[in-house]
Amino acid sequence: MTFTNGNHITFVSHGETTLLSEKGKLKLQSHLDREEYVARVLDREAKSTPPEAAKAMTVAIRTFLQQNANREGDCLTIPDSSATQRVSASPATTGARTMAAWTQDLIYAGDPVHYHGSRATEGTLSWRQAMAQAGQGERYDQILAFAYPDNSLSRWGAPRSTCQLLPKAKAWLAKKMPQWRRILQGETGYNEPDVFAVCRLVSGFPYTDRQQKRLFIRNFFTLQDRLDLTHEYLHLAFDGYPTGLDENYIETLTRQLLMD
Incomplete structure (x- = not known):
């Protein structure tokens, strides 16, 4: 597949990705299970190792999706963009699916959640720092608490923080x-x-x-x-x-x- 900006990718699809025409422009659209989507974003934005960093990242990815996606009926829609989330066009790797399954349904409820490859600020999980923290023996929940001190673990269907801030x-x-x-x-x-x-x-x-x-x-x-x-x-x-x-x-x- 070659895009108008000159970028070229090769990907595998089993029917979940289709080519559509919208207002005279072609676009790719994928219909994915939520956890498959989380795993594909992990593949694109980070890696499935080290495990504790990857677990923290999947929670951040899932939380960002819940906070920022548009809703169309029973589906969530979000663009594949550096301004939102980048998602792999090919099926998720086994490692990424394992990490997504380990944290299935978990979100980090509270303030807006962001993540970045290297930049570490309050409210933004740095993948580079998360890998370093995992290397020091920190668990995924400790990595999340460092990045998002005002949030707390919750579940997709009950996105309520356990910390009422003062x-x-x-x-x-x-x-x-x-x-x-x-x-x-x-x-x-x-x-x-x-x-x-x-x-x-x-x-x-x-x-x-x-x-x-x-x-x-x-x-x-x-x-x-x-x-x-x-x-x-x-x-x-x-x-x-x-x-x-x-x-x-x-x-x-x-x-x-x-x-x-």
Whole structure:
């Protein structure tokens, strides 16, 4: 197949791809099962290895599709474009289908999801960085949490985030972090987190989800709320070091920071 821009591709079709004429112009159109589509995009945009990076990528691909595709009856339509998603014209490889099947129906609900081959910004999964993270032993959900800190795993039919964001609480904490740095850098084990989310706690006591890098507090109105937020932030900042599990140490440091 040769396109008007001079590009040429050879592909295999088993009847799913047809050549149509629309307003005097020829175009290719494929009717694909959703998971076959996800696998084909994985083949085109990334690779099926390393597995944890590929799993994260399939979730990002599926989420982008849900957030951006147009709906025509029971079908979703989306152009094959660098502005949206690039999809392989040939059937997906076995490896890509395996990765799509492993994460079948999973999406990362919440804010808009983007991905890129090399650029890493908040809200954008970098394939290059995802491969590096997988090489360091990180799981696919940890890779997703790093790229999309305000989102959470959900399913295609129930795209609701499990994190009800508290933006004022996060903004307050972000403002305080540089002020606290001079004190905390002198504490053994301190590792300032790059990304995190502050979520509203539905019930129970405030806590830290270390894997997803989420701080759960009841609200953000009172001094007690600020104490709770600072306390949970310190648990995250000292994660992986014994003092991060020492409640007395964390509480003492919390009060020192807020009363300083």
